Amino acid sequence: MKPLTIKDIARLSGTSPSTVSRVLTGVVPVADDKRSAILNTIAELNYRPNLLARSLKTKATHSLGLLINDVLNPFYGALARGVEDVARQEGYVVILGNTNEDPDTELAYLKMLQDKAVEGIVFAPSGANCAVVRELMDSGIAVVQVDRRIEGLGASSVTLDNRGGGYIATRHLAAHGHRRIGFVTYAMGQMTVALRERGYRDALDEANIGLEQGDACRVSFDLADVPACLEKMLQAPEPPTALIAANNRIALAVMRALKQLEKAIPDDIALVVFDDLEIFDLMIPALTAVAQPSYEIGRQAAEFLFAQIREEEPHEPRSKVFAPELIVRSSSAAPRR
Amino acid sequence: MKPLTIKDIARLSGTSPSTVSRVLTGVVPVADDKRSAILNTIAELNYRPNLLARSLKTKATHSLGLLINDVLNPFYGALARGVEDVARQEGYVVILGNTNEDPDTELAYLKMLQDKAVEGIVFAPSGANCAVVRELMDSGIAVVQVDRRIEGLGASSVTLDNRGGGYIATRHLAAHGHRRIGFVTYAMGQMTVALRERGYRDALDEANIGLEQGDACRVSFDLADVPACLEKMLQAPEPPTALIAANNRIALAVMRALKQLEKAIPDDIALVVFDDLEIFDLMIPALTAVAQPSYEIGRQAAEFLFAQIREEEPHEPRSKVFAPELIVRSSSAAPRR
DNA sequence: ATGAAAGCGCTAACAT
DNA sequence: ATGTTAGCGCTTTCAT
Numbered sequence: 001m002k003p004l005t006i007k008d009i010a011r012l013s014g015t016s017p018s019t020v021s022r023v024l025t026g027v028v029p030v031a032d033d034k035r036s037a038i039l040n041t042i043a044e045l046n047y048r049p050n051l052l053a054r055s056l057k058t059k060a061t062h063s064l065g066l067l068i069n070d071v072l073n074p075f076y077g078a079l080a081r082g083v084e085d086v087a088r089q090e091g092y093v094v095i096l097g098n099t100n101e102d103p104d105t106e107l108a109y110l111k112m113l114q115d116k117a118v119e120g121i122v123f124a125p126s127g128a129n130c131a132v133v134r135e136l137m138d139s140g141i142a143v144v145q146v147d148r149r150i151e152g153l154g155a156s157s158v159t160l161d162n163r164g165g166g167y168i169a170t171r172h173l174a175a176h177g178h179r180r181i182g183f184v185t186y187a188m189g190q191m192t193v194a195l196r197e198r199g200y201r202d203a204l205d206e207a208n209i210g211l212e213q214g215d216a217c218r219v220s221f222d223l224a225d226v227p228a229c230l231e232k233m234l235q236a237p238e239p240p241t242a243l244i245a246a247n248n249r250i251a252l253a254v255m256r257a258l259k260q261l262e263k264a265i266p267d268d269i270a271l272v273v274f275d276d277l278e279i280f281d282l283m284i285p286a287l288t289a290v291a292q293p294s295y296e297i298g299r300q301a302a303e304f305l306f307a308q309i310r311e312e313e314p315h316e317p318r319s320k321v322f323a324p325e326l327i328v329r330s331s332s333a334a335p336r337r
Numbered sequence: 338m339k340p341l342t343i344k345d346i347a348r349l350s351g352t353s354p355s356t357v358s359r360v361l362t363g364v365v366p367v368a369d370d371k372r373s374a375i376l377n378t379i380a381e382l383n384y385r386p387n388l389l390a391r392s393l394k395t396k397a398t399h400s401l402g403l404l405i406n407d408v409l410n411p412f413y414g415a416l417a418r419g420v421e422d423v424a425r426q427e428g429y430v431v432i433l434g435n436t437n438e439d440p441d442t443e444l445a446y447l448k449m450l451q452d453k454a455v456e457g458i459v460f461a462p463s464g465a466n467c468a469v470v471r472e473l474m475d476s477g478i479a480v481v482q483v484d485r486r487i488e489g490l491g492a493s494s495v496t497l498d499n500r501g502g503g504y505i506a507t508r509h510l511a512a513h514g515h516r517r518i519g520f521v522t523y524a525m526g527q528m529t530v531a532l533r534e535r536g537y538r539d540a541l542d543e544a545n546i547g548l549e550q551g552d553a554c555r556v557s558f559d560l561a562d563v564p565a566c567l568e569k570m571l572q573a574p575e576p577p578t579a580l581i582a583a584n585n586r587i588a589l590a591v592m593r594a595l596k597q598l599e600k601a602i603p604d605d606i607a608l609v610v611f612d613d614l615e616i617f618d619l620m621i622p623a624l625t626a627v628a629q630p631s632y633e634i635g636r637q638a639a640e641f642l643f644a645q646i647r648e649e650e651p652h653e654p655r656s657k658v659f660a661p662e663l664i665v666r667s668s669s670a671a672p673r674r
Numbered sequence: 675a676t677g678a679a680a681g682c683g684c685t686a687a688c689a690t
Numbered sequence: 691a692t693g694t695t696a697g698c699g700c701t702t703t704c705a706t
Contacts, residue, residue, distance in 0.1 A: 005698095005699055006700060007699080016677045017678095018676070018701080018702075019675085021700070022675090022701090024701095025701075028702095031675060031676085048452055050393075050698085050700065051452045052389055052398070053393055053682090053701090054699080054700055054701075055682095055700090056387075056389045056390055056393050056699085056700075057681085057682050057699085058682090058701070070418070072411065072417075077409040077414055078409055080408055080433070081408065081409055093450075094432065095400075095432055096403075096421065096432075096433040097421070097425075097430075113430075114385070115386075115388045116388060116400070116430060117389055139340070252615065252616060255619050256618075279614075279620075281593075282589070282592050282596065283616075283619070283620065340683095342683055342684085343683065343685095344684095352693085353694080354684080354685090354693090355686080355692070355693065355695095358684070359692085361685095365691085365692095367691070371692085386684075387683050387684065388684095389682090389683080390682070390683035390684040390685090390698090391683080391684055393682090393685095393698050394683085394684050394697085394698050395685070396698085675706100676706085678704085678705080679702100679703090680703080681701090681702090681703100682700085682701090682702105683698105684697100684698085685696105685697090685698090686697095686698105687696085687697105688694085690692085690693085690694100
């Protein structure tokens with residue numbers, strides 16, 4: 001029992017393949033009697049057109065790619081939901097790729113997506129594969145960057161005001177009387193956390209707080225050295241009374257390390273984290289967080305993608321920057337005197 | 338500038354399309370000089386074969402579908418990573434669909450995946466679309482169920498021993514002296530949580546604990562009524578001294594409700610939850626959890642899928658049941674006298 | 675409005 | 691071992 005083809009439908013409803021195709025695509029008028037005959041046989045036999053054949057002909061695959069670090073990270077998970085919700089509404093399917101922030105994996109996926117002829121790609125660029133991305137764009141694939149933004153790539157982007165996030169987190173702590181505030185971030189250069197650190201430094205400057213070298217704690221991407229880094233930081237002559245974790249991964253590692261070092265939050269040290277995970281209000285103490293609208297970021301990215309897919313022209317890159325929101329809870333209390 | 342085709346490569350390397358195809362697919366021997374000439378032009382011009390055309394011809398799309406409730410749920414997120422890691426290793430791409438436990442969404446996705454001609458589908462079946470799933474299987478798409486298992490579907494499955502999980506959670510609480518143990522689960526009939534409740538009841542029986550009606554708290558899928566349900570349960574003449582949350586969504590809602598009701602864990606009421614989220618050891622108190630190897634479940638499912646894809650025969654459905662692991666922490670302490 | 679015919683880019687007989 | 695041919699299932703001219 002081979003799958004039905006458009007020829008079968010044509011034969012069984014006494015017409016030609018082209019006419020069947022016409023009712024399928026629905027752009028050209030077809031006589032009512034033929035149309036209904038065709039629709040009947042289609043419904044009766046449960047015929048489904050072969051999308052591969054159609055795509056080969058039309059160049060439209062109705063599929064998108066989504067390349068992120070890790071869906072298991074709630075920030076990207078929510079973003080993925082946003083992308084998917086919009087895609088589904090548009091009748092598009094999304095191919096998911098986790099890159100683990102690894103340029104080679106990213107590259108491999110970019111090529112796979114190109115080969116799969118996706119019409120658009122939402123991705124959090126590692127920054128490494130710009131040439132390939134530009135090639136994709138030249139070949140007609142719509143591209144939207146999320147979370148990070150590579151300048152000069154010429155692709156649309158949807159990001160958070162990361163500098164602003166670092167700024168409000170720091171200003172909040174300073175306003176509560178903290179004078180020595182540590183910032184825990186990656187040692188590797190990564191756009192997102194670097195901008196957050198920029199905001200942190202801007203706020204420190206503004207508050208006339210001298211910034212010692214030791215105040216930024218730079219940890220490896222695998223987070224294995226977080227306990228050691230923190231311990232060193234906290235053993236300094238004048239250790240920080242507050243810490244900012246540059247993202248949610250780092251935040252968990254910091255909390256785990258502080259627990260291990262038997263430092264109580266916020267009594268021994270206050271904490272503000274980036275990303276507001278669902279469970280943070282249940283922690284004891286509840287965590288003060290810089291929240292970003294990750295689901296909305298995903299939606300917006302997908303919407304940019306579709307706008308671009310629909311446009312004929314070479315299109316103008318768009319960009320949207322969402323504002324961070326500081327959710328004040330208990331972990332950022334004033335320093336103990 | 339149109340994309341290159343196999344014809345272009347043939348022409349430019351002085352041979353025929355079929356020979357180019359032969360070096361591309363690599364099954365039939367080709368003379369060394371021709372082969373290298375072809376490979377040279379391919380590399381030089383950065384030619385990439387059109388996978389759509391190839392798939393149309395070969396019926397192999399090298400793509401899978403993954404249908405789950407919600408990637409944002411860490412259980413499914415980790416499962417998705419497991420599926421994806423195996424798929425990528427095999428050179429397959431995965432199309433992700435979130436169903437929100439909604440049969441209509443599930444149905445829509447199943448059809449989309451069929452239309453996309455995926456070679457296999459990993460999915461957490463709602464139970465509603467069996468006929469369609471069977472159709473897919475008949476049409477030659479490999480199917481593996483995860484998390485739930487529809488009997489009689491004839492598809493392979495990878496699950497947790499959910500009954501066993503409910504059993505060990507309950508036995509643990511009973512062994513610590515709890516005599517009245519509540520079970521918080523969905524009101525809707527859902528396989529996974531129903532089996533966990535089965536294990537709960539088996540363990541209660543075994544411990545000779547009478548099970549009153551009120552001991553199972555059945556909440557709506559949206560969890561809006563959790564506070565009300567719990568309040569009622571805790572106002573009973575002999576309220577439970579311990580609670581089991583049937584999954585991680587319910588667990589969070591229960592903790593939030595208990596906080597609202599100003600019940601301390603474990604002093605006022607002990608708690609054991611299903612699924613061990615990364616952060617549970619950082620909670621205060623640290624949560625006792627029934628852990629399931631969700632990443633491994635995903636991997637195993639994908640491996641079943643590929644085994645099936647490679648088999649020619651009508652294939653025997655396989656099934657794997659993982660054992661739950663009880664991670665004992667502080668939230669399940671003995672009742673206060 | 676409809677049918678015939680060509681062709682999307684590839685692979686797989688078939689023939690040599 | 692290689693070139694020629696047909697054809698995967700669809701859409702889209704091009705005639706009529």
